Amino acid sequence: MFMGLKWMAAWGLAGLLALASASGALAAPQAFKPHHLPDGHPDFNGVWQAMNSANYDIEPHTARAALAFRPGPVVPVPAKEVVALGAVGAVPAGLGVVEGGEIPYTAAAKAQRDDNRAHYLERDPEVKCYLPGVPRANYMALPFQIFQSAKEMLFAYEYAGAVRNIMFTNPGPAPIDSWMGQSVAHWEGDTLVVEVTGQNDSTWFDRAGNFHSADMKVVERYTLSDPDTIRYEAEITDPATFTRPWKISMNLYRRKGEDARLQQFKCVEFVEELMYGQYRKEPLK
Amino acid sequence: MRPRLAALMAATMLSLTVTGLAIGPALADPAPPANAAPAYAAPRNEFGQPDLQGIWTNATLTELERPAEYGDRLVMTPQEVAKTEGANAKAVADGNAPTDPKLKVTDLPYDCGRGFKGVDCGYNAGWVDPGSTVMRVGGEPRTSFITNPANGRTPPLLPEARQRLQALYARYRGAYEHADNPETRSLGERCLLSFGNSAGPVMLPLLYNNNYQIVQTKDSVAILVEMVHDVRIIRLGGTHLPASMRPWLGDSVGHYEGQTLVVETTNFPPQQNFHGSSENLKVTERFTRVAPGRILYQFTVEDPTTWTQPWGGEYEFGATKGPIYEYACHEGNYALKDILAGARAQEQQATATPPPAPMPGSAGGGGTQ
Numbered sequence: 001m002f003m004g005l006k007w008m009a010a011w012g013l014a015g016l017l018a019l020a021s022a023s024g025a026l027a028a029p030q031a032f033k034p035h036h037l038p039d040g041h042p043d044f045n046g047v048w049q050a051m052n053s054a055n056y057d058i059e060p061h062t063a064r065a066a067l068a069f070r071p072g073p074v075v076p077v078p079a080k081e082v083v084a085l086g087a088v089g090a091v092p093a094g095l096g097v098v099e100g101g102e103i104p105y106t107a108a109a110k111a112q113r114d115d116n117r118a119h120y121l122e123r124d125p126e127v128k129c130y131l132p133g134v135p136r137a138n139y140m141a142l143p144f145q146i147f148q149s150a151k152e153m154l155f156a157y158e159y160a161g162a163v164r165n166i167m168f169t170n171p172g173p174a175p176i177d178s179w180m181g182q183s184v185a186h187w188e189g190d191t192l193v194v195e196v197t198g199q200n201d202s203t204w205f206d207r208a209g210n211f212h213s214a215d216m217k218v219v220e221r222y223t224l225s226d227p228d229t230i231r232y233e234a235e236i237t238d239p240a241t242f243t244r245p246w247k248i249s250m251n252l253y254r255r256k257g258e259d260a261r262l263q264q265f266k267c268v269e270f271v272e273e274l275m276y277g278q279y280r281k282e283p284l285k
Numbered sequence: 286m287r288p289r290l291a292a293l294m295a296a297t298m299l300s301l302t303v304t305g306l307a308i309g310p311a312l313a314d315p316a317p318p319a320n321a322a323p324a325y326a327a328p329r330n331e332f333g334q335p336d337l338q339g340i341w342t343n344a345t346l347t348e349l350e351r352p353a354e355y356g357d358r359l360v361m362t363p364q365e366v367a368k369t370e371g372a373n374a375k376a377v378a379d380g381n382a383p384t385d386p387k388l389k390v391t392d393l394p395y396d397c398g399r400g401f402k403g404v405d406c407g408y409n410a411g412w413v414d415p416g417s418t419v420m421r422v423g424g425e426p427r428t429s430f431i432t433n434p435a436n437g438r439t440p441p442l443l444p445e446a447r448q449r450l451q452a453l454y455a456r457y458r459g460a461y462e463h464a465d466n467p468e469t470r471s472l473g474e475r476c477l478l479s480f481g482n483s484a485g486p487v488m489l490p491l492l493y494n495n496n497y498q499i500v501q502t503k504d505s506v507a508i509l510v511e512m513v514h515d516v517r518i519i520r521l522g523g524t525h526l527p528a529s530m531r532p533w534l535g536d537s538v539g540h541y542e543g544q545t546l547v548v549e550t551t552n553f554p555p556q557q558n559f560h561g562s563s564e565n566l567k568v569t570e571r572f573t574r575v576a577p578g579r580i581l582y583q584f585t586v587e588d589p590t591t592w593t594q595p596w597g598g599e600y601e602f603g604a605t606k607g608p609i610y611e612y613a614c615h616e617g618n619y620a621l622k623d624i625l626a627g628a629r630a631q632e633q634q635a636t637a638t639p640p641p642a643p644m645p646g647s648a649g650g651g652g653t654q
Contacts, residue, residue: 038331045502130616131514145518147507150331151338152500154507156516163514165498171608178611202616262518264532268476268615272467279625281465281632 034190034224039150042190042224046146047255047262050139053094057208058248060096067091067207068120081121097248103210109241116209124207129267131162131179133203134196134218135234143255145262158265166194174198177214192222213240228254327544327574330501335544337499337572337580341602344416344495346373351429351437361426366419373417380410414493420600431598439560439596446591450561464628467621474621476614479512484534486550486568487584496609506539511609519548526552533557546572563590578604
């Protein structure tokens with residue numbers, strides 16, 4: 001803000017007017033005009049990824065030693081199950097992606113969130129490689145790919161091979177709740193708006209115990225702010241859990257060149273020892 | 286949730302063939318089919334590509350391999366079609382009949398059709414949807430998908446392949462049958478892939494959820510497979526992954542030839558054994574729109590360290606209605622835990638008391654078909 005004022009003072013009104021005239025729009029910020037597909041809609045094809053720590057905790061947080069703790073003689077220390085990971089198991093800091101900073105939980109839901117956090121290892125669905133739900137899928141540590149044509153749109157996520165079929169014709173209420181829900185989309189100018197309903201109550205928002213009920217409705221807005229950045233917003237409505245609707249927002253960045261290839265992370269296999277190891281004929285010592 | 290179709294390491298080559306449940310064999314260089322040069326002009330999408338998009342199904346009563354009774358004959362007579370489709374309609378009607386509530390599980394018919402026996406009869410007609418018609422290719426009712434070799438069967442295994450598979454079988458059979466470990470159960474039970482070969486490649490129908498969604502972009506093709514929500518991502522152009530990278534479903538690279546999408550897949554993981562294949566497996570698929578609502582799907586399977594010759598075949602996808610629903614397998618996989626835990630409980634009982642006489646129809650700790 002300070003720089004802005006200084007800049008205006010230096011250039012003066014004449015300078016501003018000249019600039020506005022050059023850009024052809026008086027005072028209004030020049031909106032980015034994205035590349036359009038032949039059908040006239042902005043082109044979201046590509047591999048995208050958040051570059052924040054929202055999957056650790058969507059609320060503002062300083063770095064902490066681990067995802068799970070137990071009481072120590074002085075301060076809580078990393079839980080036995082994760083202590084071997086050392087610095088690799090620590091949680092990086094983040095400014096958070098919740099508009100206003102704090103999730104407006106009801107009192108009971110806030111207590112539930114805190115309890116979830118205290119029982120992180122047993123409860124986070126990501127630990128068991130369960131499908132992540134929306135919006136969490138969009139800001140995990142792994143990228144996702146958008147396939148978009150005039151007829152179809154599909155989001156394929158590297159994590160757990162999760163997938164969302166984005167429908168532009170509303171089939172009516174989802175016949176049954178699912179992990180990734182039902183995504184019904186429409187265009188508002190160059191913004192892709194996706195309403196997600198029919199999600200079950202088993203997914204979380206992050207690794208910090210933030211959760212929702214099966215009544216949650218998510219309205220997502222995807223807008224290209226430059227050729228390689230999507231401004232992503234999601235409004236969460238869930239009166240059973242929150243006192244009012246609330247929003248998250250963040251950038252999703254395009255992976256380019258050799259990075260623009262979705263890899264495979266079918267983690268079901270990776271959690272077999274965790275989930276079934278105790279049922280082996282000869283459990284490992 | 287017994288091994289039903291599943292089957293460790295391709296039970297087929299171990300002559301534990303699960304009849305009626307296409308586990309997914311293979312195909313060969315299709316002889317140029319009658320409709321190779323279709324008069325039909327495939328619609329084009331906005332990128333100028335032949336438009337394959339939409340939701341498709343390959344559900345059918347025809348199987349990959351031809352029943353021996355047909356010999357070298359690829360096309361069914363109208364009488365054979367009526368018999369096959371009629372028998373299926375009767376099986377569906379029988380399956381839909383109410384069950385006598387006084388019957389106990391052990392009173393059910395030992396074999397309740399479609400390969401289900403005993404307690405597995407709980408997986409009844411309400412669950413399965415394998416298709417109700419014989420596969421038509423260019424309108425011809427077919428006896429098998431495989432067109433090459435002419436007998437409609439996978440070609441003989443090479444001695445080295447037989448040896449390799451026997452060694453695998455010897456190593457893992459016991460662990461499989463006694464549910465020693467999660468890793469020795471089938472890929473389907475572990476929710477790593479569908480049972481059968483739904484996502485393939487070769488993509489083959491099985492007893493339900495034979496639905497696929499194709500999305501085409503300028504530089505790739507995505508095929509959403511209902512089973513286990515697998516997505517095949519096919520890059521257009523470029524080279525295959527290094528040999529050290531072997532993702533599930535292999536590595537698919539495609540290109541367009543006229544009206545046809547051609548996809549070559551290599552780099553299969555060793556666990557994804559297709560009818561006895563090795564790491565040298567290469568599958569080539571050709572997708573061609575041949576009529577409104579029809580995609581001709583042709584496939585060639587090559588593995589010079591497994592079979593005496595390449596083999597292949599063809600079928601058609603038919604357009605179907607969506608949407609495709611979520612098949613969240615792992616999230617509800619109580620079965621794998623229960624299979625393992627059940628086997629442990631049996632072992633405990635066996636050491637604690639004299640072994641009880643096995644109940645007829647009980648799946649027991651075994652898992653044999």
